[in-house]
Amino acid sequence: MHEKTLKQLKKKLIQEKERLLKILKKNEQKLKEDIFDKTGDRKFSYHLADMATDEGFLEEISIRASHAHRRLKEVEEALARIEREEYGFCLKCAKNIEVSRLRAVPYAKYCIKCQEEIERKSGFIS
Numbered sequence: 001m002h003e004k005t006l007k008q009l010k011k012k013l014i015q016e017k018e019r020l021l022k023i024l025k026k027n028e029q030k031l032k033e034d035i036f037d038k039t040g041d042r043k044f045s046y047h048l049a050d051m052a053t054d055e056g057f058l059e060e061i062s063i064r065a066s067h068a069h070r071r072l073k074e075v076e077e078a079l080a081r082i083e084r085e086e087y088g089f090c091l092k093c094a095k096n097i098e099v100s101r102l103r104a105v106p107y108a109k110y111c112i113k114c115q116e117e118i119e120r121k122s123g124f125i126s
């Protein structure tokens with residue numbers, strides 16, 4: 001891989017990391033506000049319908065947060081691989097991951113072939 005390409009991908013990863021950290025921070029803030037509301041004045045005026053809406057809201061936030069957490073971990077691992085000069089190689093078959101794939105998914109761990117195989121296998125399990 002060209003050094004220039006690597007630099008571009010590293011920049012992308014750092015940007016993605018910052019974006020995810022922002023999402024997580026925002027979610028945390030929202031969650032705190034919501035919990036504060038719950039323990040505040042509205043505590044005793046809860047209807048079942050309100051509860052349902054709030055649960056949906058909390059669930060949505062926690063799902064989004066867990067997605068962001070997982071993605072953040074992948075991004076951080078990719079950055080660590082760059083530091084170790086192991087970036088761009090498939091973790092399964094050790095071949096080069098296609099640059100076009102890395103441009104689309106800079107935190108990709110596997111080449112397309114291995115990724116498809118993994119997805120097929122996990123499809124069988126579920």
Ligand SMILES: [Zn+2]
Nearest residue numbers: 090093111114
């Ligand atoms: Zn592979």
